[in-house]
Amino acid sequence: MRLFLQGAAILLAAGLANAAHAQGKTQKVIIEDDDPNAIMLVTIDKAGDEIVRVMNETQPQRFHDPKAPRFILTDRKGRFALGIGGYVKATAEYDFDGISDDVDFYPSLIPNKGQGTYARNQFQMDATTSTIFLKLVGRTKNLGDFVVYTAGNFRGGDKVFQLQNAYASFLGFTLGYDYTLFMDAAGAPPTIDFAGPNGMAFHRATQFRYEHTFMQRLKMGIAVEMPDVDGLTTSNERIGVQRTPSFPLYVQYNWNKSSHLRVAGIFRSMTYDNLVAHKAESEAGWGVLASTTFNLGKSLQMFGQGVYGRGISQYMNDISNLNVDIVPNPEKQGEMQVLPMMGWYAGLQYNITPKVFISSTYSQSRLYSEKDYPRTPSDQYRYGQYLVANVFWNITPNLQAGVEYLHGWRTDFDDMTRQANRINVSAQFNF
Template sequence: MKTSFKMVAMLLGMGIFPLCANAQKKVIIEDEEPNSIMFISRDKAGDEIIRIMNDRSQLRFHDPNAPRFLLTDQKGKFALGIGGYVRATAEYDFGGIVDDVDFYPALIPQRGSGNFAKNQFQMDITTSTLFLKLVGRTKHLGDFVVYTAGNFRGDGKTFELQNAYAQFLGFTIGYSYGSFMDLVALPPTIDFAGPNGSAFYRTTQLSYMCDKLKNWKFGVAMEMPSVDGTTNSDISINTQRMPDFATSAQYNWNSSSHIKLSAIIRSMIYSSNVYDKAYSKTGFGLQASTTFNVTKKLQAYGQLNYGKGIGSYLNDLSNLNVDIVPDPDNEGKMQVLPMLGWYAGLQYNFCPSFFVSGTYSLSRLYSENGYPSGNPESYRKGQYLVANAFWNVSNNMQVGVEYLRGWRTDFSSSTRHANRLNLLMQYSF
C-alpha cells in the first residue's frame, strides 16, 4: 500500500513540476490576422514609425510632442497615437493691460474706451490640447500621416478644432497652418499668440511640398480665402471667387538651420452700393525667415513680412480688420494698405532641460489716400518684447516664467503700453 502511494505521488510530481515550469515562461500568441492591433509604449515601436511620429518639421513650439503610448498593427507598419497636454498659465498685467488672454499690443485699450484698469490677473487652461495621429509607411504613398487636434478655445471654452489634415507624397489636404508661415522659425513663448509681427493663421488647403533635392524644399499651396475688412453703409465684402495662392523655397544647411522665402497672392471681392457693382482688389505678401545655430548652445530666429492686404496673416493686425479698408478719397471704393511685420530673437540652451530666450517684434500699418482720416486713434504700430525661461522637469512636465512688454502707437502719435508676467505648468501625455 505504501509502495502504491509513493508511485502515485511520484507520477503526480512528474506532471506538476513541468506544468509549474511552463507557467514561468512568457506566453506568445501567434496571430497572423493583419487587422489585429497591439498596445505598446513609444520606444517599442519600429524605427520608421517613431521617425514619422516624432517629426516636428510642420509643428510649432506650442504643438504637442509624440504620445507616450501607441496602438500599432501586428506588422508594425501603422500606428495610432493619442495624446496631448494639460497646460495651465497664470498671467498678471501691470502698468497697463492687454484686453485679452493672449498678448496682442493692438488690444491695449484705447483712451476713452472705458477700460481704465492698470492691473489685471488671469488664469487660462483653454490651450490644453488633445490629438490623434495616425502614421504609417506605405509602398505607394510613402510616409502617411493623418492628424487631428483641438483645444478649448471655442465659444464658452468649448472644444475647438485646430488641425485636421492628411499628408502623403508631399501633399497636405485639410485644415492646418497656412503656407505663408515658417513654424520652425517661431521663437518659444508662453504667450500662445507669440510675436506680434509674425505670420500666423490656419486655413483649409491643398498644398504640396517637394523635398527630393538635397538641402532644398519647394512648396505651393491653394488656400481657402478669408477676408477681414472694415466696411460702411456704402460698401460690403462679398463671397470670394478664388482661392489664395502661396509658394515657398527653403534651403537647409543642417538639421536646425535654414532660410526660407515665401510669397502669397489673393483677390478680395467687395460690393459698392454707390456704383451698384462688385470690385476686386489684389493683395500680396512677401516673407523671409530663418533660424540657425550661432554656437552649439545659441540659436537665432528671425522673420520679415511685407505686403498689401495681408492683415489676416499677421498676428497683431489680424485683430483690426484691415485686409481691405474704405478709400477716403474715393466714395464707395475700398483699398489695400501696405503693412509690415518682423521679429528677431535668440535662445540659449544651458543644458537639454533648461533654456532661456528673448525676442523683439514690430508690426506696422501704413497710410494711403488719407487713411484713416476719420479716426486718428487708429492703430499705426505695435511693439512686442518677450523674455522667458523654460525648464523641462521631466520628459512630460515643463514649467516656465515669462515677461512681456507691449506698446501701441496710433496715427495720432499717442502711445500706450502694457506689461505682463506669465507662469506656465504643462504636463504632456
C-alpha cells in the same frame, strides 16, 4: 465600437505604465493575442524604426504644438500606427501698469480710456491651450509615408473644443485644415504667450498643397487656400462672397536639423460689394516673407522673420485683430483699397543646461496710411511693439515649467502711445 475599446485599452495601459514608473520600475506595456492581425500597444521608443521616423518627422514644429505621442497602437508588422497624445497646460497671468485686453498678449488690444476699461491691472488664469491629438501614420507601397492628423484645444467660445489641425498627407500632397504656407512655424521663438511675437506671420486655412524635397536640403511648396477676408466698411461698401482662392508658396533651404532659411510669397484677391455702383469689385493683396532660425554652437539658437505686403492682415499676428485686409478709399465713394503693412521679429535662445534655457525676442508690426486714409489723425492702430523674455525648465521629459515677462506698446495715427506689462507663469505636462 472596436475603436472605443482600443482607446479604453490605451488609457488603462498608460495608467498602469505611469504607476509602474512612479514605483521606480521600467515596464513595457504590450497588448497581445495570437491573431496575426492583432494590434499591439507599445511605447513609441519600442515601435519600429520607420514608424518612429514618420511619427517624429511629420509632427508639427511650432513651439506650442504637442510632441510625438508616448503610446501608440501598431500592427505586428510595424507598418501602421495610431498615436494619441497632447498636453495639459495651465498659465497664470498678471498685467500691471497697463493691460492687453485678451488672454493672449496683443499690443493692438491695449485699450485707451475711451474703450470701456480704465483698469491698469489685471489677473487671469488660462488652461484653454491644452491640446489633444490623434495621429495615424503608415508605410504603403503605392502612397509611401502617409499621415492623418487631427488636433484641437479649448479656445472655442465658452471654452469649448476647437479644431486646430485636420489633414491627410501622402506623396507630398496635403488636404485639410492646417498652418498656411505663408508662415514659418518651425522658426517661431519660444514663448508662454500662445500668440507669440506681434510681427509674426501666423494663419490657419483649409487648403490643398503640394510640397517636395530636393537633394535632401531644398524644399518647395505651393497651395490653394480658402480665402479669409475682413475689412472696415462704411454704408457704401460691404464684404462680399469670395471668388478666388489664396495662393501661397515657399522655398526653404535646411543645412542641419535646427537651421533653415525660408522665402515665401502669397497672392490673394478680395471681393467686396460697391453699394454706390451696385456691383462686385475686387482688390488684389500680396505679401513676401523671409525667415530663418539657426544655431551658433551647441547652446545658442537665433530666430528672425520679416514680412511685408498689401492686404494681408489676416496673415499677420497683431494686425489680424484690426480687420484691415481692405478699407474704404476716401477719394472714391463705394471703392475700397489695400494698405501696406509690415511685421518682423528677432530673437535668441540660450541653453544654460540640457534642461534649462532662456530666450528673448523683440517684434514690431506696422500699418501704413495711403490715399489719405484715415483722413484725420485718429486712435486707429499705426504700429505695435512686443518684447518678451522668459526662462523654461524641463523638469522631466514630459513636464515643463516657465516664467515670462512681456512688454507691449501701441501707437496710433494720432501719435498717442500706450503700453502694457504682463508676467506669465506656466506648467505643461505632455502625454
